[in-house]
Amino acid sequence: MLGLLLVAVLGVVLASGEPSGDSPDQRSEAADVVVPSDQSDGTDPGRPEVGSSPYAGVGTWLSRYRITREFAGAAPPVAPAAVDDMADAGVRTIYLQPAADDPRYPGLLSTDLLGDFLERAHARGMQVVAWYLPRFGDIAGDLRRLQQIAAFRADGRGFDAIAVDIEFTDAVELAPRNAALIDLSKQLRAALPDVELGAIVLPPVVTDVLNTAYWPQFPWQELRGLYDVWLPMAYWSNRSEEGFTDPHWYVTENIERVRRHLADPCAVVSVIGGYDFQESAEDYTAMARAATEQRAIGISIWDWPTTPPSAWPAVQGYDVAGC
Secondary structure (H helix, E strand, C coil), rough: CCCCCCCCCCHHHHHHHHCCCCCCCCCCCCCCCCCCCCCCCCCCCCCCCHHHCCCCCCEEEHHHHHHHHHHHCCCCCCCCCCHHHHCCCCEEEEEEEECCCCCCCCCCCCHHHHHHHHHHHHCCCCEEEEECCCCCCCHHHHHHHHHHHHHHCEEEEEECEEEECCCCCCCCCCCHHHHHHHHHHHHHHHHCCCCCEEEEEHHHHHHHCCCCCCCCCHHHHHHHHHHCEEEEEEEEECCCCCCCCCCCHHHHHHHHHHHHHCCCCCCCEEEEEEECCCCCHHHHHHHHHHHCCCCCCCEEEECCCCCCCCCHHCCCCCCCCCE
């Protein structure tokens, strides 16, 4: 959860960081999803046990702009003490950004604060998923930081899972970007075979329908065997087009399209919503209903400071066993 959305929510993006899950849209004709006829070749990682998966249940998001001194100043706006408020709201998993693809910061950020977040979350029975946004220009640096994330410990415990935020499109052209993404994903899977890896992906409704130039030829099949859980950024609040602002439809359509692209009707999904102060409890109830109908193992809301308090009762206790 440096956003990529350059529309009316720009001020929120710059304050909160990524993942944004969107880009300037140019509405186009719907592009049909091509589902490969061949099925799994047996290389997919084993499906996670849903009940114990860090991606299951209710989650919230924190970016480096919220929690690190490097990007938020001497007193970051969200302190580790906020973990208690998250737990009291029913949050089961914190998605936290501990590093940045930035040459100024080759290692982890504000490690003392990261450790405090981890210790407090684990003390409350919560899990913490570290997420990282690669820019695809320094794969060696990306892999190094991801391995540092995996090795980080606080009071003997580390992050419970790692997710890669796959959305950055600036600076690197499509073909080398796809190649870099696949290369990084393969190296990461090989380096961390026992870590439950998540792929935070752009909403296919955007890339298939609303802006087909955003990331065409996304390598779904090449990534299929490399990630355990898929996290589409289904931010219906980013949409202004008629028919696309309904949370139930938008969440449903994005989950279905992810699975069709993967040619896996039971691909493990933990869906992300939120991204707006103004969303109602009814919106979040609709999100949870859609996720339940689609058997998504988890739902999470971007991000903690901008989520209205009324959202949490609407999603509290979400518990779905997947397909």
